Amino acid sequence: MTETKKRPFVVTVLAILAGVMAAISLYFALKSLGLFSPFGANIWNAFMWGLLAYIYIWLVQMLWAVNPQAWLFLAAITTINLIFEVFSLASTPAVFNDVSASFILNGLILLYVMLPSTRRAFGTEVQKK
Numbered sequence: 001m002t003e004t005k006k007r008p009f010v011v012t013v014l015a016i017l018a019g020v021m022a023a024i025s026l027y028f029a030l031k032s033l034g035l036f037s038p039f040g041a042n043i044w045n046a047f048m049w050g051l052l053a054y055i056y057i058w059l060v061q062m063l064w065a066v067n068p069q070a071w072l073f074l075a076a077i078t079t080i081n082l083i084f085e086v087f088s089l090a091s092t093p094a095v096f097n098d099v100s101a102s103f104i105l106n107g108l109i110l111l112y113v114m115l116p117s118t119r120r121a122f123g124t125e126v127q128k129k
Contacts, residue, residue: 026050055077
């Protein structure tokens with residue numbers, strides 16, 4: 001008999017949240033191509049959002065496999081995303097309707113990634129002396 005490794009619940013939640021972020025990124029990529037608005041296409045934005053969607057899809061696969069590197073990469077991507085969204089909001093406050101779901105979801109993911117139970121699931125918990 002082979003022993004199957006159980007996936008902790010916190011990892012499943014993170015994989016689902018990363019999947020939602022992939023869908024949001026894909027939506028913004030299509031929006032940047034002009035599919036959902038009458039305004040002109042912005043190829044650079046579409047490329048960057050598409051790349052971010054690809055990264056989140058890759059992260060879902062890595063999280064599903066409970067790969068410890070996925071934990072660190074998800075924390076880094078979420079932090080970078082939050083920084084860019086804050087700069088975006090600071091430059092044009094009217095854009096909050098566009099990035100509000102992504103901003104809130106990234107904040108939740110970052111908080112969830114830093115929970116001790118999540119760190120323990122990936123084996124990245126800091127040992128106390």
